[in-house]
Amino acid sequence: MKIEHPYLMFLGDAPDELAAKTAIGIKQWRPEWCVGQLSLPGCKADLGLPEMTIADAKAAGVKTLVLGVANRGGIIGPAWMETILAAIEAGMDVANGLHTRLTTNPELAKAAAAKGVSLFDVRHFDGQVPVGNGEKRSGKRVLAVGTDCSVGKMYTALAIDAEMKKRGMKSDFRATGQTGIFIAGEGISVDAVISDFISGAVETIAPANDEDHWDVVEGQGSLFHASYSGVTMGLIHGSQPDALVVCHEPTRAHMRGLPGYKLVDLKTCMDVNLMHAKLTNPNCVVVGFAINTKALDEAAATKLLADIEAEFGLPAVDPVRTGVASIVDKLQEI
Amino acid sequence: MKIEHPYLMFLGDAPDELAAKTAIGIKQWRPEWCVGQLSLPGCKADLGLPEMTIADAKAAGVKTLVLGVANRGGIIGPAWMETILAAIEAGMDVANGLHTRLTTNPELAKAAAAKGVSLFDVRHFDGQVPVGNGEKRSGKRVLAVGTDCSVGKMYTALAIDAEMKKRGMKSDFRATGQTGIFIAGEGISVDAVISDFISGAVETIAPANDEDHWDVVEGQGSLFHASYSGVTMGLIHGSQPDALVVCHEPTRAHMRGLPGYKLVDLKTCMDVNLMHAKLTNPNCVVVGFAINTKALDEAAATKLLADIEAEFGLPAVDPVRTGVASIVDKLQEI
Structure with a gap:
């Protein structure tokens, strides 16, 4: 496509x-x-x-x-x-x-x-992809994961790709959902793939590349979302990320579409995503947090980002409000 | 079907x-x-x-x-x-x-x-199922999970269902793969479902039931299998299990189809599956281990099962060699 x-x-x-x-x-x-x-x-x-x-x-x-x-x-x-x-x-x-x-x-x-x-x-996928093989691929990959659906994973990935290009780094945004596919001009809606082939689809859209090339992979769903966690799991294993960015929306009362399901805390979200990512890439690290602070005023947003940075010792950004430069700084160290 | x-x-x-x-x-x-x-x-x-x-x-x-x-x-x-x-x-x-x-x-x-x-x-699924909603259903469910594919999850589930029926308990084996579907006469091959609908498919085949009824849900894949982990994740969340049985084959050199991927240890397998199961059923517990000891002699098998029981304080059985009575004893306490 x-x-x-x-x-x-x-x-x-x-x-x-x-x-x-x-x-x-x-x-x-x-x-x-x-x-x-x-x-x-x-x-x-x-x-x-x-x-x-x-x-x-x-x-x-x-x-x-x-x-x-x-x-x-x-x-x-x-x-x-x-x-x-x-x-x-x-x-x-x-x-x-x-x-x-x-x-x-x-x-x-x-x-x-x-x-x-x-x-x-673009919301459908009628093509053929192989079953994921988990074999190490050349090149680097960063994946956006999150506490919930629709917390800004696509926006974060696009902002990272744009910042990398601005710095003259080799990068491609890899789309896994419909809006992302229009923006990239290609990709696969991984939630439309037959479930045996989720990781294989991601291996296909983020293939081996130059050692200094970054695939910035759009995330989907959340490991903590009772409806879509399988998609997220296959995405993590298929992208075999070198780095994760944890995305979050701090004012959400419950998981999207699931009243009664509270959001997971950032520490657990980070640890569990990283644990699973290490299966296919033992060197994976979390490089920072991307927080959608749209619902907060400037003071509250600034305080929240500072608090998260202090707690985890990692960059915490809002891609819209602050940009993602500090996260790309971390990625450049990998 | x-x-x-x-x-x-x-x-x-x-x-x-x-x-x-x-x-x-x-x-x-x-x-x-x-x-x-x-x-x-x-x-x-x-x-x-x-x-x-x-x-x-x-x-x-x-x-x-x-x-x-x-x-x-x-x-x-x-x-x-x-x-x-x-x-x-x-x-x-x-x-x-x-x-x-x-x-x-x-x-x-x-x-x-x-x-x-x-x-x-039966290996395909052309029907419609809803997206999983994670809502608590009446009745009880036990799910077989495992360290790898093809370690005896279907056999274990069938043995538990048979033992429950022998004791006069209300139970149904719920098939999630092709052989299981022929044995049950119905079910859905969950690895053939579009990935957005994995947990929804499981909610459909293991619906609300009598409070004293057990659905014994056939497992698929493994959270630690780089090709199929998404299927397993959706199965865990969709079945909202009250109990897990951890299945394992102790002589396997690497993950099925993935040379270079070692099997996870039983403790990690148990802990991670249980953590994810608690998302949709906070009361979920692990009730025991089902070990395929076919490749071991009687003495080695007996020792292995005893060692696992001693380590975890839970029943460890080989469904073929010992039957699953001690696991069903634990399930009857729930």
Whole structure:
């Protein structure tokens, strides 16, 4: 799965900004790939990009129409179909972040085949990957883990990759979820892989590389999340990380989607993730903490980060508020 | 997936006993369901059952032809096709333990639809299960975990279920792999489930039950196996076990399929599995050890079990050599 840019961002009839969360993430991390947006009547989301028709986008050199928006009721309505078919007709690929598949829609599949363009259902994985073999690979890898789902693991990984590139280090962000795949232009949604192949999928997307190259692997879920822990476990073993960054959101009342499940403390989270990571990479270390302090004021955030640094003797950052320089400093020592 | 018995055991042209491993397991645990066997020329496996044609089996009341044998090269050859089609024609369901699917074979699918019979590909899972919710369910559950794959987890679970039934306790063996599914007549191959749904699949097959009912859940893989640990993690969280039995094979030189990976020690295995089990069931305890001592002589086996009992203060059994009575004694205290 290799998604070609530039992108035309399809916003459809998104009822609010939240429905366009994926599109917003893509625009934030790859603004240079996003040349325009296409909204339908009633759309309440706005990326601040030029509004374009399919013809405008074609003229601007767009390669892929990106469906980075939640739809209503999980079905692709007539208005959406019209736009998608027009993009196919114009020779664009279509990359889809919905659970609903494009590839199994006969009308779209037929049109795409006729024009020789590709349809990508990035939330799904229909390819073949081997079972994980656990064999040591060359190159270095850092993985974002966390106390819970949606605590900023993707953002942290992207910030580390960007900081590494800024310093002239060799690095690649390795995407394991849908938004990340649009941002990287490739990857595998590991939670969509058959469970026997989770670690094998990660071995595939973060393969052997130059000894001074870093794969910055997007994390998923949490070892302490009763719904998704298996995905996280396979990710840890498959990425055989040299380093872990522990991500956390300090104001969350309970595990995401699981009322009654409290969040694990940072010490336990760090220790247990590290223990499992050492199975496939005995030299793995924790290099720091990435805390999403968005819900805190500046003083509270600063105090929290300082407290965590004092407790663990490791950098504690908020990728948005402080950047990740101190974590990349630690990674450069590895 | 509900596989009706009695079974006719198809042995095909199995090149040796090992190729018929699944069939042998079914015959061992459900002899009363296995009324006959059907071998093709060149078959080197023998279950000791009456040799039957499809017509014989039909007359004997067989409901399902069971393909519990590995085939050569992963394809279903002409001789196999002939037998399978004859079974369908006779109105039997066909349950298949091969990786190769029957359901996607157009000739078989068409014949089955015409006769209104079912084809079961038990190594695959095409159904829908919800994401795990981690909510406390009534009833009790015991899960077999282990240091490695193929150390006797299924055998242990079946022995516990049999011992419980002998004592008049309410119990069900809950199958999570192909051989177990044939033995239970139902279940889900959890390693074939999309990874987001591992724990949800286990919640589905071991649902709420009477407070004095035990689900004896078949384990898979190991938290310490670099290829399959994600499956094991989801199984632990989804089964929310009240009790764990730790399974082990003491003579194994390295993790199955992973040269260079040593086996974990029993203490670490016990502690780490228990720690993760407590996430969804804080009252979980380890009730004992099931050691496959087949490779040891009687004296060595007896000494090993005694040593483990002395070290941990818990029963250590070999389900084959000693039975599992002392483990079920512990379970009855819960």
